[in-house]
Amino acid sequence: MPEPAxxxxxxxxxxxxxDARAVFELIAEQERADVGVAEIEEDDLVSEWQQPSYDLAGNSIGVLDGEQVVAYVEYMGEERYDAAVLPSHRGRGIGTWLAAWVQDLARSRGAAMLGMPVPQGSAGDHLLTALGYDVRWTSWVLRLPEGASVGERPLPDGYVLREATPADHEQVWTVTEDAFLEWAVRARTSFEDFAARVWQRPGFEPWHLQVVTAPDEQVVAVANAWNAPTDDGVDTYVSKLAVAASHRNLGLAQALLxxxxxxxxERGATSSSLSTDSRTGALSLYEKVGMRPASVWLHRAIPLGEE
Structure with a gap:
């Protein structure tokens, strides 16, 4: 088949x-069109792009109409990419071109599979379906309704919940990566890249990173969260929630939430949210504490054969 143009x-x-601001505005407009609200933050891009291992120029392409960025794609490494097309420029073949571009790049890096998350039923979902992408897993953005709260769960004797300190950072990284790698399809994130997206994220405050320590004072559970402005208020978004395998079923995650x-x-949020996916099996846990799905995303992927 001829290459798309x-x-x-x-x-x-x-x-x-x-370009972080322009790409943020592009993604926000796409999310508003697809799910009714912008979930992206500019600092998401800044923290991602400042990772020491990440080569932005070598892994991305922007599509411009004059000076305006109207579409983009970036290869995140291994089997994952992200892309967006300004809603006013849909239906012109730009998304098809982006998919071909990033597939070629991933194939040249040795990837055997490539995919990205798209809102269920969105234009991106329909496009990737037409291009032969299949669903690998489902994700949900879950919100705690305004005015609702998670029921408190007392910690077991000897366990302590507190803000993390720099001395905890290596344990925070270890606990979080160990937990996420039980189901995630990726290599272990380096300590330096993890730092870039957590305590080196723009605007980081001590309350953004909280931990639970066991009786031996080792970190065994972690929550990374922050307040983010939304289209209709301020939301506390939980980016990471992890509990060491040997300390689960003790209520530590609920206490951190x-x-x-x-x-x-206390800092002005009117809602709270997080995301999870079908690989973790955690959906029912969050529903039990009163959180409800606000949007559904499908991770669609395609095998990369020889050209």
């Missing part, structure tokens, strides 16, 4: 760090 008049170039949601409300 971009519409006349559009240009392309690799992204640079100063209570703590970070309360800290967020």
């Amino acid at each position: 971009l519409p006349p008049g559009l240009t392309t170039r690799p992204l640079v760090p100063s 209570v703590a970070v949601f309360a800290a967020g409300r």
